[in-house]
Amino acid sequence: MDRRKFMAGVATAAAGGVLGGQAFAADLLKFIYPYAPGSGGDILVRVLADDLQKKLGISAIVENKPGADGRIGVREVKHAAPDGNTLLFTPFGTMVLFPTVFKSLPYDAFKDFAPVTQALSFDFGLAAGPMSGAKTLAELTAWLKKNPDKGNVGVPGLGALPHLLPIKYGADAGVKIHAVAYKGTAPALTAAMSGETALVCAPLADLIAQHKAGAIHLLATSGKTRSPYLPDVPTFVDQGFKIEGSGWYGIFAPAATPKDKIAKLNKALLEAIHSESFQARAKSVYLRATGTTPEELGAIQKADYERWKPVIEAAGLAGK
Amino acid sequence: MFWTSLVDLAHGFEVALQPHNLLYCFIGVLIGNLVGVLPGMGVLSAVSILLPLTFGMQPVAAILMISGIFYGAQYGGAICSILLNLPSHPPHAVTCLDGYPLTQQGKGGVALGITMMGAVFGAAFGILQMMFLAPYIAKIAFSFQAAEICSLMLLGLLAGSTLAKGSPLKGVAMTAFGMLLGLVGTDTATSIERYTFGHYELADGIELVALALGLFGIAEFLRSVNNVAPVNTAYTKLKFKDMRPSKAEAKEAAMPILRGTLVGSLCSLIPGTGPVIASFIAYATEKKVSKNPEKFGTGAIAGVAAPEASTHSSIQGDFIPTMSLGIPGDAAMALLLGALIIHNITPGPRLIVEHPDVFWGLVASFWIGNLILVFLNVPMIGVWVRLLTVPYRYLYPSALFFICIGVFATRNSLFDVGVTLVIGVFGYLLLLLRFEPAPMLLGFVLGPRFEENFRRALNIAHGDLGTFVERPISAFFLAICAALIGLQIYARIKKARAPVKLASTAFD
Numbered sequence: 053m054d055r056r057k058f059m060a061g062v063a064t065a066a067a068g069g070v071l072g073g074q075a076f077a078a079d080l081l082k083f084i085y086p087y088a089p090g091s092g093g094d095i096l097v098r099v100l101a102d103d104l105q106k107k108l109g110i111s112a113i114v115e116n117k118p119g120a121d122g123r124i125g126v127r128e129v130k131h132a133a134p135d136g137n138t139l140l141f142t143p144f145g146t147m148v149l150f151p152t153v154f155k156s157l158p159y160d161a162f163k164d165f166a167p168v169t170q171a172l173s174f175d176f177g178l179a180a181g182p183m184s185g186a187k188t189l190a191e192l193t194a195w196l197k198k199n200p201d202k203g204n205v206g207v208p209g210l211g212a213l214p215h216l217l218p219i220k221y222g223a224d225a226g227v228k229i230h231a232v233a234y235k236g237t238a239p240a241l242t243a244a245m246s247g248e249t250a251l252v253c254a255p256l257a258d259l260i261a262q263h264k265a266g267a268i269h270l271l272a273t274s275g276k277t278r279s280p281y282l283p284d285v286p287t288f289v290d291q292g293f294k295i296e297g298s299g300w301y302g303i304f305a306p307a308a309t310p311k312d313k314i315a316k317l318n319k320a321l322l323e324a325i326h327s328e329s330f331q332a333r334a335k336s337v338y339l340r341a342t343g344t345t346p347e348e349l350g351a352i353q354k355a356d357y358e359r360w361k362p363v364i365e366a367a368g369l370a371g372k
Numbered sequence: 373m374f375w376t377s378l379v380d381l382a383h384g385f386e387v388a389l390q391p392h393n394l395l396y397c398f399i400g401v402l403i404g405n406l407v408g409v410l411p412g413m414g415v416l417s418a419v420s421i422l423l424p425l426t427f428g429m430q431p432v433a434a435i436l437m438i439s440g441i442f443y444g445a446q447y448g449g450a451i452c453s454i455l456l457n458l459p460s461h462p463p464h465a466v467t468c469l470d471g472y473p474l475t476q477q478g479k480g481g482v483a484l485g486i487t488m489m490g491a492v493f494g495a496a497f498g499i500l501q502m503m504f505l506a507p508y509i510a511k512i513a514f515s516f517q518a519a520e521i522c523s524l525m526l527l528g529l530l531a532g533s534t535l536a537k538g539s540p541l542k543g544v545a546m547t548a549f550g551m552l553l554g555l556v557g558t559d560t561a562t563s564i565e566r567y568t569f570g571h572y573e574l575a576d577g578i579e580l581v582a583l584a585l586g587l588f589g590i591a592e593f594l595r596s597v598n599n600v601a602p603v604n605t606a607y608t609k610l611k612f613k614d615m616r617p618s619k620a621e622a623k624e625a626a627m628p629i630l631r632g633t634l635v636g637s638l639c640s641l642i643p644g645t646g647p648v649i650a651s652f653i654a655y656a657t658e659k660k661v662s663k664n665p666e667k668f669g670t671g672a673i674a675g676v677a678a679p680e681a682s683t684h685s686s687i688q689g690d691f692i693p694t695m696s697l698g699i700p701g702d703a704a705m706a707l708l709l710g711a712l713i714i715h716n717i718t719p720g721p722r723l724i725v726e727h728p729d730v731f732w733g734l735v736a737s738f739w740i741g742n743l744i745l746v747f748l749n750v751p752m753i754g755v756w757v758r759l760l761t762v763p764y765r766y767l768y769p770s771a772l773f774f775i776c777i778g779v780f781a782t783r784n785s786l787f788d789v790g791v792t793l794v795i796g797v798f799g800y801l802l803l804l805l806r807f808e809p810a811p812m813l814l815g816f817v818l819g820p821r822f823e824e825n826f827r828r829a830l831n832i833a834h835g836d837l838g839t840f841v842e843r844p845i846s847a848f849f850l851a852i853c854a855a856l857i858g859l860q861i862y863a864r865i866k867k868a869r870a871p872v873k874l875a876s877t878a879f880d
Contacts, residue, residue: 088783089420090700090707095714102424116420117784120575121558124785127572158572204832210563232831233560235824238699238706242643245697246514248832261698261720336716 081112083141083303084132086125088118091236092255093301096172097141099333103324110320114141121209122146127158130165134308136317139168144300145212148356152364153211155371161357165304167349168314169321172339173300175275176213177256177285178205178221179268181244184251189221189271189291192251196227203229205251206240211369213297214253216360217274219367220295221288244268255299256282257338274298281338297360300342302349318346377503384732388740393433393733400437401741404444405748411452411460411589411771412581412778415445419707431715432730436737438708443495443687443738446647447745450487450680451756455480458589458771460778462817463647463683465584466655469535469810470668470675472592480760483676484753485617486625490681492746494633498688499738501637502695506724509641509689510696516642518829519839523849524642525822528649530856532656532814537669543811546802550815553578554823561827573787580648581782582792583816585775587809590796593768595803621673628658628674629681636682640689644821646702647686652814654682669808688738695731697721 081104085097094116101112117125126146132138147161159165178189183202186192196203203222207215210233222229229251234240237254244252245267252259256273260281263270272288273279274297288295303321305314324330325343334341344352364370387393407418419441426434445461452458454471467487474483501509516524533540533547556567557577568574617625632654639650658678659668668675690701698720700706709719717727724731759767779792799809833839841847 088703089416089423090703090705090710094420094707095423095710098420098424099427099714102427114420115784116417118576119783119785120572123575124572201834230831230834232828233563234828235560238701239644242514242693242697242699243517246517248517261718261722264718265698265721267697267721333714337710337713 079111080137081110082138083112083114084117084125084129084138085114085141086117086119086122086128086146089116092143093141093172093339095337096301096334096339099330100141100171100321100324103327103330104320107324107327108320121150123150123154123158129304129306130159132306134306134310136305136309136313138306139317140165140304141171142302142304144302144353144356147302147304147353149212149360149364151357152361152370161353164307166307166309166314167346167353168303168305169318169325169346170342170344170349170352171301171303171321171325172334173298173342174339175256175273175279175298176217176253177259177263177270177274178218178251178253178272178288179244179259179263179270180251181247181249181268183244183247183249186271187269188286189225189288189293192271193225193227196225196229200228202250203227204232204249205229205253206234206243206249207231207252208234208237208240208254211364213274213299213360214255215369216363216367217288217295217297218251218253220363221272221293224293224295241268260338279338280340281335297356300352301339302353314346374504380728380732381503381736383728384734384736385739387432387729387733388436388736392430393436393737394740396429396433396437397440397737397741398744400440401444401447401745402440402748404441404446405448405745407441408445408448408460409451410448410778411458411775412585412782413460413774414581414778414782415442415704416707417781418445419704423707423711426711427714431712431717432733434711434715435708435730435734436741438711439691439734439737440741442704442708443684443741444745446684446687447491447749449683450491450676451484452771453588454483454487454676455756455759456589456767456771457592458775459584462580462584462813463651463686464680465588465648465813466651466679466810467676468588469655470670470672473669473671474673474676475760477671479671481753481757482617482621483673484756485750486621486673486677487680488746488750488753489617489622489625490629490632490677491684492742493629494636494681494684494686495688495738495742497633497637498640498685499735499742501685501689502692502738503735506692506696509692513641513643513693515845517843518825518832519843519846520849521642521645522822522825522829523840523846523853524645525818525825527849527853527856528653528656528818529815529822530853531660532652532818533811535652535656535659535808535811535814537666538806538808542807546807546809546811547815550812550817551819551822552815553583553812554816554820560824561831571787573785577820578791578795578816579779579782579785579788580817582779582788583795584813585779586792586795587799587802587813589771589775590792591799591803591809593772594796594800596764596768617673624673625677628678631657631661632678632681633685635678636685637689639682640686640692640701643693644701646690647683648817649821650682650686651679652817654678656814691734694719695723695734698723 098114101114104110104112117128129140151161180186184195205218218229237258240252243249262268270285322343325341331341407413449461449464450467452460453464453467457468457472459465471483533544558565635654636650639645658674659665694700694705700709712719776789779788
């Protein structure tokens, strides 16, 4: 009997350890991240929650609600109590691209959410593997004109910016670009390194290490200006293309959250985002810590939605 | 090359044996071991909860701990598979097939002992491979592209559909049905959702953990309701000596362990082919080469030894692309990379050169951690076996409870708990009709990978089917496939010529 009790104790303790992060408390700030642990901004939202806890004394946890490309987690926040204790930490896609890409969504990106603040921004990169050996977009264009059937670009998913950017480049440069979808950045990157595809387009942060090691060569970054982490790599604009677009992570609350609560959250979050330690953490994963007012985030969301809608439609990727 | 590796390893041991590194390595494998024993409790959720704790730690200690959780979990994983027919983690599902019958024959302790042997050998091989071959293996991985992976998966499906005991026709049908279940979810090539019936929860497909726990765990429990044989306590009061596999059993396990290890290491080099696939292929290989394949599924030692060895060698091998290329093989590895980045260590092709203390410290900690795990687990075997003396009316409900928590924690999704229960009832019906669940799981695991890579290969080759035979590695796998089918036909014809009495058995 004693041993049984002991075993049950061990088991419960371990279960408690794993589930402890989801305990319910009165004033517990909960960030819902709609993707799996370890992916994209997951690490940064954990750092942010940790900072809020240590520096501002706000108890904060992160809950991963992966599924359906983020739609499940976003829907979860839509239905959460609008008391400012549940926040959505999401990359821009769910709030900006999905309304065009999907015919029907379980949420309205504009009506169901109140912006709180933008947390981070980042660029995308287009890189060539050893197949073409291109070092600039001009070299790539020349190579693709000679090898019109080799313009395969590995992309980590359809309908997102890493898919739209190379397609727009192909259309503008007059070369044939053919997107090959992979399940995430890692296999798309491997494909370009091994010569399965000629190109890979992905968030810049995921390509920098391999670029620096010479396994792939970054041809262009997608920002308005060059990335501070790679001042030697020109942007699309630098090379004469009208292609520009950055990604970002934003924090949203359920729409009915009171204004004063949002203002309070914004202030606390900005303090954490602008802290030196968070800035340094963001740098280490090649992101830029930004921090905006709720109104600014709303404006960015709307502007980006209007800007990508026609591109998605032109590429035939709009929800049917 | 060989000597420099040894010198580096000595340096690695210096790092790993520093008291605080040793402590975190121990904590990591201990947590991992506990997580591993609990059904469905994922490594991923455990690591993600603990991640913020590592922010304040030294980078090497953090990495040693997180890695420890990862490989430590595999040690616990087989325990419930063998004793309760409950695969705590998908790679150990195939261990149920022969592990549980062994328990029913009173040899649960022996099976756990064999598992331990396989684990140690597989892990040791995986680590050696990481020490001496990491850079080369990373290059070999590059020759496995969509066409090669597709052909390999086809081979796996062909070889594996005869996985089950009993009627081959039912085995093939179950494999096909598993492949159909694998279709559920978003199609990678077109982003179109298939068979989700409007449920966003199904957009990423059916959760593998839910399927494995439902088909094996819950189905078995339903079968046992009001149908429990009186617990045979005779074999639960064993001395340590009795739990050790006998010499003959150890000998029987030796070759399967070696083959399983090689299969696991091969699978770890192929991008995206993790321990789940490795364990299935190891089992299927073992059944194919065995002199008495009819013993499989009724408590064959080889059926436990090979998949367990392959799981452990594949888990260690998983670290190779992560460490030598900076490309994570799965979500848990992505989390490990994230932890490295947070500590300002850029994972990438130059990691081994730029941060030898991290790489070699990790390799050294693998040796230490695996040793700790053996010391933790071998004395525990007796305790685990006594778990069976807990009356079923307590044991089964608590196990069901842990299944539900485990499935929920995988994606924080209550929907998946419902899916598990539905699959459990379905699995029970299959058991009643004598359909084997294993080939269904195999089809579910390999089928989508086959389809995804088939279409990707065609996409890249602009629709030219020739790509599968033009590429030598792919052609080689296809040739083996053809040979397998040819052999079956040959065997059938030969049988048909034999007296009619024999021929009829082919349709059983």
